[in-house]
Amino acid sequence: MIKINIQFLGHSCFLIESEGNKVIIDPFLNNNPIATAKAEDIVVDAIMITHGHADHIGDAISIAKRNNCHIIAEDKLALHLSQQGVEAHRLGIGGVFDFPWGKVKLVHAQHGTAIEGEQENVYGTPTGFVVTMNNKTFYHAGDTGLFGDMKVLGEFNNIDVALLPIGDNFTMGINDSVIAAEWLKASKNIPMHYNTFDIIKQDSNEWLEKMAANNLNGQVLKVGEILSI
């Protein structure tokens, strides 16, 4: 059975590898106080970005240029990035595209998104991704609050791993992420977007306990740790 390896690189950044294909999501590395990987060392076939905030775009442009790979993002954000000399694949909410390494569906997130431009800000739609590689499906929720359509995502996708923000303040916190996990019905849930900054400090043990109390499978990945499924 072919495995996919999901490596947590801190904040909302994950490096996904399967059969030698590598993609990175929300590569916020060099200015990320908890990240240990450096953007200069990242080797990937593609980059996915959930929304335009700096803690998600991160080092995407330098990684894309050095690897000569494209960035996958929501239409408006992708267009903005493509104007900075990188190749971008523009997806709309609900859109699916089959890349050589896997299938990506863009789904909505309940959040904001603005890239501070020199003249004006670029606004778009914040998103999450449902990605299928070698028959394994994972969901990266992006930055989001809890929203009822997570039930729909859970109903129509067979999610193996859900990557969920738990940091609170900017996104859902521990309690809402437990509800999200219940609705998404993923086999396994991994917390993200916490402890990077003081304002999103959370006790991951408390999250694990609440997940377990609801018969949900949670696993905390240390920065750099890999989950193989």
Ligand code: NI
């Ligand atoms: Ni954000």
Ligand code: MN
């Ligand atoms: Mn964020």
